[in-house]
Amino acid sequence: MIKCAGCGVNLQSDFPDKEGYTKDLNNKYCERCFNIIHYNKYLKVPDKDYSQIVKEIDLKGDLILLVTDFLNLYNLDELDLHSPVLLVMTKADILPKSVIKEHLLSKIECKLNVVDKIIVSSKNNFNLDLLYNKILKYKKSNNVYVIGYTNAGKSTLINKMVKNYGFHDGEITTSNLPSTTLDLIYTKVNDNLTLIDTPGLLDKGSMIMKSSKEELKKITPKKEIRPIIYQIKGKQILLIDDFFRLDLEDTNIICYMSNDLNFRRIYKDKPCHLKCYDLKIEANKDLVIKGLGFITFKKESYVKLWLVDNTRYLIRDSIV
Secondary structure, eight states: OOBOTTTOOBOBSSOTTSTTBOSOTTOSSOHHHHHHHHHOOOOOOOOOOOHHHHHHHHHHTOOEEEEEEGGGOOOGGGSOOOSOEEEEEEOGGGSOTTSOHHHHHHHOOOSSOEEEEEEOBTTTTBTHHHHHHHHHHHOSSSEEEEEEBTTSSHHHHHHHHHHHHOOOOOOOOOOSSSSOOOSOEEEEEETTEEEEEOOOBOOTTSGGGGOOHHHHHHHSOOSOOOOEEEEEEEEEEEEETTTEEEEEEEEEEEEEEOTTSOEEEESSOOOOOSEEEEEEEOTTEEEEETTTEEEEESSOEEEEEEEOTTOOEEEEEOOO
16 A cells, blocks of 8 residues: 555555545655645644554664653653653744743653754754764664654654655645654655654643644744743732633742743632632642743642633743
8 A cells, every 4th residue: 555655654545534545555745745845724633542553663672762842841750761762852943932941851851762962943954964863873773753743843853854865755744733654654865764753642631633724833932932930919810711720829930931922910719610620739840831831830839720611731840
C-alpha cells in the first residue's frame, strides 16, 4: 500500500469519508492533507490511543527524540520509555528574553533515560546544526523516532531537518490542530539518518484537545512571550479569555502564556460557570494549565482556580 506523504495513512480511492481518501492513487497526499497544506482547511478525525505505537517503538531500542516546548514541559514521566531519549525543546523563538536557556534545561527533570537535552527553533534555524550532530552521536541505527504530545512541533522540526541536511522533496503535513499525523512516517534525511514521525500523543486533560481552530490560534504563541506580572493587593479576580479564572488575594504572580489571550483584572465577584478548585500554592511554584501555559507564584498563596470542565492542572517547582 502507498502511504500519504503528509499524515502516513494508507491511500485509498474507494471511500471518501474514510482516512487516506484521494481521487487518484498517484497523488502524494490524501485529500485531508491536501486541504490542510493548500487551504488551511482542517477535517477532524476521531481521537485514537497511540500508546501502543510508543510501546512498539521502545522495544526497538533506537534513539528517540522526545519533542516538547516551553509551555508544555510536563507529562514526560507518563511515557514509559527505556530507550535512549534526546530531549528536544522546540520553539526557542517564543522564549521570553528573561529566560536563561541553560538554567531552563537544568530545571527539566524526569525519570527517562535522557542522554542529552537541547533547545531549538525550527523557525529560526536555532541550534539545528547542534541537534543534528547530537543525533549522529547518540543514534543506535539510522532510524531515529520522533515522539511528542500533539502540537509540540514534531513534523515542523522534521521538515526543517530534511531541508537542511537531506534530499527528500516532500513535506510532512503540519498543523497546530490535534491528530494531524495519523501513522508512522519514515523520512530518509540522507544516507546516515531516517527520521520517523509518529502521531502526536493525546493529552486528554489539555486545553488543546477542547479548543476550536480559532481558539487554538490564540492559545498557540507565534512570537516571543512577554511575561505579564501582577502584584495583587487585596482580593482580585484574573480572567483569561473564557478559558479560566483565578481568585487571588495579596500575592505576586507572573503569567507565561500566549500574548494573544485577553487578560482582565476585575475587583467584583461575578457568577462563573467553570469548575472550581481550592488550592494552596507554595512560593516559587508554577501552576500549570495543561495546553495553555503556566503562572509562577512568588509567595505562598491560597487561590480559587476555575477551569473548563475536564481540563487538568498541576503544580510543580518553578522552571524559570
